[in-house]
Amino acid sequence: MGILSINMDDPMDVDALDAFLKIAEYRSLSAVAKLYGVPKSTLSLRLKQLEGELNTSLFLREGRSLVLTEAGQTLRTHAADILGRCEAARMAVAETLDDASGMLRIGATGEFGTAFYSQMLFAFRRRYPKVQLDLSFFSPHTLYLPERQEMMDAIISWDDGNAGQGGAEQLWTDRFCLYASRDYLARMGTPATPAELEEHQAVMFRQPAGPQLWLLQRDAETLSILPRSDLFANEYWTVKYFAVASEGIAYLPSFFTQIECERGDLVRVLPGWESAQQRVTLRVMRPSALSRRMGAFIDFCRDYFSPGYVFNGPRYYVETIFNPTNTTQTGEQR
Template sequence: MDRTDITLERMRTFIRIAERGSLSAVAREMGTGQSTVTRHLQELEGAVGAPLLNRTTRRVALTDEGSRYYAHCMQILRMVEQATEEIRELRRTPAGTIRVSCTAALGVLHITRLIFSFQERYPQIRVDLSLTDERIDLVKEGVDIALRLGPLADSSMKLRHLGSSSRLLVAAPSYLAAHGRPAVPEDLATHNVIRMSNIAGSEVIALRRLDGRHHSVAVDGRLRVDHGLAAREAFLNGQGIGPAHRWLVNDLIESGQLEVLLPDYDLSPVPFNMLIVPERSDVSRIRLLIEFVAGEATRLPGMKTTVATWS
């Protein structure tokens, strides 16, 4: 194997081909000819001694060896980028790009404003903000930081617990005028409840009375949605009642457009966490954003914060 053929440039070309699934698309992206892209790939495969991609007339796909090599290449390139950026940042003001992923509705209503404030403080830092409720592979997608609501599975990412998001039951006055107001949790079974299709267990609402007694009520409704902003619109338009994060509806409650139901009962709060790719956590601009978000999270409506902890 001629190790001189294993270059960062060829690794980058291989990664882009694997991600785009097309040599011609990568050639257009790089502003070069397809023959150059093909040559880079062939030289890398020759140096490695194994086929990295299966090529057809329509698309390319990773081989088993290619999948393993892709993961290693991603790690190597990120380490090179980090090392370079750390040296540069010793000699200049914070600059560069941070890639952030965030739960969609929270991102639209609140996190975007935090990003605006952060960039006012550090104008040379670029932020690529991706809003999705899907659980993504941070390394594969090139994300540095992810903000997530809800329990998390075991992960190789660094975890910073920011607090918990309080929830409450809400409905529009128009819905309550037409269908009545629930007086006890069991009344919810007779109401049209807006449910989240992407949240497990949304067919049951669990409440705890302030005296400690627990109630679990099976519910149903005509509308299920997979986005918090869609639920917000449904509540606002009198389509039903249901649980909502305080940050999702706080402005509508304060303006009287929504009302809080069963105030003597609590819904369980939802964990709010930050996931950080370990190899990126020591990059200075990323550390700056981590600390900024951790501090500003205390200002979000209904966010019950504790001292931010790492695990």
């Protein structure tokens, strides 16, 4: 067992501590190098220098993962505190400036990263170019763990069940509906009632506990449907791709299919039926000590999700370009 020995005449490098914390989180030099764009050799050098200053090993290798030693666990607590104080100092200086600036760390559930969060944060960067962004996606099961919350300035979640805790603010709502391609409906017929869904093929989103149920309601009637399917994916872009590719009916939020419906690549199925409202919420981790950039982000989110806001930026969608298996269309899905 290594002894944590610190040489006070040779203060630890903040960059080395930051690298150490990132390696401790992801348990891999390669993963950190890929995620943060830092050469693996640089991370390795910083870690070796830190271990040399402390005269102890901070990690042990178990298979392909790095595991903290007892000394590493001790340093992790102190390193997080040191970097937190450094960030607080930077925030205090930034508060004296006229413009919002500095690093903003946002955690989010990752269901609709490119179509939802990336688009929103692109618009935020256009308005506040001096603010740096670090966006991390987590599953709803890990997003609200205490160690995650300590890393984040704010969390944006898509109806994850925890949003009501800690004073989260509702930004927006949407509903899931059923969608299919015109080619699929021409081939298989258009269901007129929920009961007729039994005759159709579904493209299913798979949650950790199993396939996502289709929860539909119309007036006072509520249904829970588990349709027949041989296509499952735990990523909504894949589900939408197969729906556009005429492989079945999919259960998707309306914002996520807007462009495909406008282009005619998808159409609503059973338009009178839809899910209950799904919430998008913003939870600020330290509301009693808002930085200028965090205040700017809160105001921007409220503006972005207001009815009159118009987004002017790149949008991402599944486009039918060339499909050699379909003689009535031109296009393979991308």
